[in-house]
Amino acid sequence: MHAAVVTAFGEPHVFEVTELPDPAPGPGQVAIDVSHAAVGLIDVFIRQGRYQDRAGLPRPPYVPGLEVAGIIRALGDGVTGFRVGEPVVTLSGTGAEGGYASVAVVDASLTVPLDGTGVDPALAVAAVPNAATAYLALTEVAHLKAGERVLVHGALGGLAAAFPGVARTLGADSVVGTVRRASLDQGRASTLPYDEVVAGEDLIESVGERRFDVVVDPVGGQVRTDSLRVMAPLGRMLLVGNASGDWEHTVPTNSLWFGSQAMLGFSIGFYLPAHPEQARPAAQGALKAVGQGLVDIRTRILPLGEAAEAHRLVEKGSVGGRILLAP
Known part of the structure; x- marks a missing residue:
């Protein structure tokens, strides 16, 4: 071979x-x-x-x-x-x-x-594994409830792009994405099921008084700390990557205490082998979102x-x- x-x-x-x-x-x-x-x-x-x-x-x-x-x-x-x-x-x-x-x-x-399924193999490998990750992270870790608000960082990235569609199938009330300011003029976000996409550097100002029940963070760095300020009480932040490459960044954990909030790490590569019974439901949830055109x-x-x-x-x-x- x-x-x-x-x-x-x-x-x-x-x-x-x-x-x-x-x-x-x-x-x-x-x-x-x-x-x-x-x-x-x-x-x-x-x-x-x-x-x-x-x-x-x-x-x-x-x-x-x-x-x-x-x-x-x-x-x-x-x-x-x-x-x-x-x-x-x-x-x-x-x-x-x-x-x-x-x-x-x-x-x-x-x-x-x-x-x-009618799903092309190239789209399948591009979308299904990440959509399965999103499904498990949102259902088994963040326990997303119908009617909750979701914020997704790095909104156009391969992993992040799977979250809004899966969140929609799970009943999320609204989904907001963030990208780097320089990416806002590319026009890509309109093809994904976000209500709005804003600049991550301007997160606090852009979201105003809105507060999010679930934050998905594959980026890390300063946006992780900024996210604590826009999370609702009992909000959950999913840590699913570190695309920023900032391996030294730390967060003020007392903010979690004061805000009744949680930060939850999730890696599907280590989760699924320990829970193989979750693979088929995750795949079905992923294919549902992909088949509906929600994971573009x-x-x-x-x-x-x-x-x-x-x-x-x-x-x-x-x-x-x-x-x-x-x-």
Whole structure:
């Protein structure tokens, strides 16, 4: 199989595209002929070595990639409910590896059939894993209730863009997004189900007296602290990323006490393997939002040989959607 291998922790140039033996599925796994592999910010952080001391994450040499779409080529022992030749998409798993290749082996419990959904495989891998993340974060962690108000930072990013549509299907009363001030003139926000998109740098002034029951923060940094001032009593902030790259930022935790508020971290890659029974409901919730056109994510497809360029684009924060690799 063709594969893009991270040969060492470091800059994007550490990628090497090479030939490796085709992997075979083990018990409870499926092998997939990959048509599209999603490139995520977590892939970049792992390649940079930010998590190199964390158990369960790969070390070089390894093949990155959490999420793929494609056709099942083989079933491992004990796998039922799938057939060879079936189109599928995968959700995020703990291993954070294997997707940047022409063949990927994935746990069957994290694999979702696409037959009958009408969802294109490129859109599926761009949108379904993130929409499943949004569904689980909003239902199992933030416990979003019908009629509540939601604020989403980094509103046009690949992960954030899944939240407004899923929130709508769960009965949110209003959804406001934030982007960098320079992005407001791009016109992209109108295709996503936000009531309004404002500049994150002007958050306090832009939202005025409005207060939010759930804040979704994949950005981090100063906007995380600013968000405490626009949260309602018993408001919940979901920490789902750190796109700002500000690893030293801290928040005044006494504000949580005074405001009766909560900050809740969520990583689907570590949650789903511990709760595999949640994969199918999350996928169904995701496909509902995607099928209704509520998760409109801009995609850019690059050949597998340009994995390094894909990572450079993600690092620069210039994607405004999701980059996919096509083996």
